[in-house]
Amino acid sequence: MASQVHESVKNYYGSRLETSADLQTNAASCSMPSRPMLKSACEALKLVHPEVCKRFFGCGLIFPDKLEGCQVLDLGSGSGRDCYTLSKLVGEHGHVTGIDMTESLISASQKFIQYHQEKFGYEKPNTVFVQGYLEKLDEAGIQSNSLDVLVSNCVICLCPDKRTVLMEAYRVLKEGGEFHFSDMYASEVVPDSFKEDPVLWGEGMAGSLYWQDFISLVKEIGFSTPYLVAASHIVVHNCQLLKKAGGVKYASGTYRLFKLPKTTLEKKALVTYKGTVLDCAEQLDFDASHSFKTNDAVEVDGETAAVLQCSRFSTDFSIQMLDTPHQKPSKYCHLSPFRLADRLGASVKQCSKTGGVGGSDGTPSGACDGSGTAGGCGQ
DSSP states (O other): OOOHHHHHHHHIIIIIOSSGGGOSBSTTTOOOTTSOOOHHHHHHHHTSOHHHHHTOOOOSOOOOSOOTTOEEEEETOTTSHHHHHHHHHHOTTSEEEEEESOHHHHHHHHTTHHHHHHHHTOSSOOEEEEEOOGGGGGGGTOOTTOEEEEEEESOGGGOSOHHHHHHHHHHHEEEEEEEEEEEEEESSOOOGGGGGOHHHHHTTSTTOEEHHHHHHHHHHHTOOOOEEEEEEEEOBOOHHHHHHHTTOOEEEEEEEEEOOOTTOOOEEEEEEEOSOSTTOSSEEEOSSSOEEEBTOEEEEOHHHHHHHHHSTTGGGEEEEEEEEEOOOOSOOGGGOHHHHHHHHTOOOOBOSOSOOSOOTTOOOOOOOBOOOOOOSTTO
16 A cells, blocks of 8 residues: 555654654644634643654644544544544543554554543543554544544645545545544645655645645535635745745645535525533634524525534534525635635744754755745635
């Protein structure tokens, strides 16, 4: 299964990088101001062992709400930071599986299973880590229609075959299940020449999807229209990589996708949030476009009504279907992570670091200025 890209990425994250400070972009540290972390997630994250957090290489917040009792899979679990945070959020009766292709990261994360079990006061562990490829979840023992939630943190951009990864994600989710993940996206189609550079692959730059291609791909596979939760521009702080990137800009985007029944009727609906989700008694911020205040009726499109009706949020909403058919949008400008980052002012104008492990030729990186701004439906 291992391709040259797989081996290159394994080497990059398994041996070359020691901490997130060694990365050449600010993807791992960029802020997500459109959706502050829920109190329960923040508290859980504080309980994760410092050594686990030290080797975290993600690019966003991927802790969705209402996880109690859920069966969760983390695609590309890395150091295990997100898995251990999620293991607290799902509770003792939930379960979290982390899968990663890098043996050294799996071994490192497994060392802390007992520590977190005892830290959380669980009678037995609710977290396991398995080595495997995201394109072959079946070979790792992940069954079809078996999971409530999938998460992933800046990993899909490292995969050479994204269609297969997303198809596998769709396969293993239960009907009504959610794929909630952060990843890097490009402002245009990335040139093939990028894919010949191991550092551009390791940093996620060579494998980032053009965001509009991502929308088309997930809908072709069968997922719902994506919901954009949060976004921030990514700054390339290594001058050599910035030069290689040319005019291509990058953004971190957190999306949520749902696996809906094939027979869903797409009519508009009035939905009323009951205020029953933990940490969201007054308002549930579903994504950057949908915030539901408790006891306020809101008209939503047919697909959103289906998501709320078929997912784990079904008991948290009163739903009144309307006779008005839902018209699917012809464009998805509101789903651009670049537009959202611009709207929020989440654009870093200066490099966040002036040093690092250097470019692909080993030359130390130096100070540089670069703008991450982008906008318009074309980006």
